[in-house]
Amino acid sequence: MVRLNFGYTLFEVLLVLAVISAFAAIVWPPLLHLYSDYQLREAAEQVRMVLSKAHLRALDEGIIYQFRFEPEGQHYLILPYEADYAEMASDDSETSPDEQTACLQFSATLPDGMQFGEEEETDELFQPLSDDQLANLPDSRDLESVAWSAPVLFYPDGTAMDTKIRVRNSQERYVELRVRGLTGSVRISKVQQEPKQ
Numbered sequence: 001m002v003r004l005n006f007g008y009t010l011f012e013v014l015l016v017l018a019v020i021s022a023f024a025a026i027v028w029p030p031l032l033h034l035y036s037d038y039q040l041r042e043a044a045e046q047v048r049m050v051l052s053k054a055h056l057r058a059l060d061e062g063i064i065y066q067f068r069f070e071p072e073g074q075h076y077l078i079l080p081y082e083a084d085y086a087e088m089a090s091d092d093s094e095t096s097p098d099e100q101t102a103c104l105q106f107s108a109t110l111p112d113g114m115q116f117g118e119e120e121e122t123d124e125l126f127q128p129l130s131d132d133q134l135a136n137l138p139d140s141r142d143l144e145s146v147a148w149s150a151p152v153l154f155y156p157d158g159t160a161m162d163t164k165i166r167v168r169n170s171q172e173r174y175v176e177l178r179v180r181g182l183t184g185s186v187r188i189s190k191v192q193q194e195p196k197q
Contacts, residue, residue, distance in 0.1 A: 040173060048186045058154040072118060117167070
């Protein structure tokens, strides 16, 4: 009587594992690369939405809004540009309390592993915002010591300052956000590699 053996030998199992490991080693790095590029684009998209929100609020409310970011850091915010706008709104006795605080004041941070690039060449130095400007933000204590970029302004007539803002990741790849001055629209570039220095 002949016995049939239906099992796999140790050699066959090891051979299959070697093929799977080789396939994973070839496929895994490009997948990680794609995922990090996806995260970078998502972070840039988050900033683009905030810039667009500042543009729309400037149009709706008739005041100048500013966007600032922390060069080489993760913080960014939107505030009315006129520091005394909140005081003027609170002096108006005909407005309700809800309307007095209706101006947009928003701060956020980029996801871990992401940061803003250096600021474009500008005549203005990094400048901290006053405590009064940061007072209504929930994380105002953390933001007091941040060295902010020059403001990117959005005007009530729909225009804005021509600006380029870079968001980059730890793999030295970046996305550039371009604010078009004539229309205030924001575009995101493709993911690019930082030039080697």
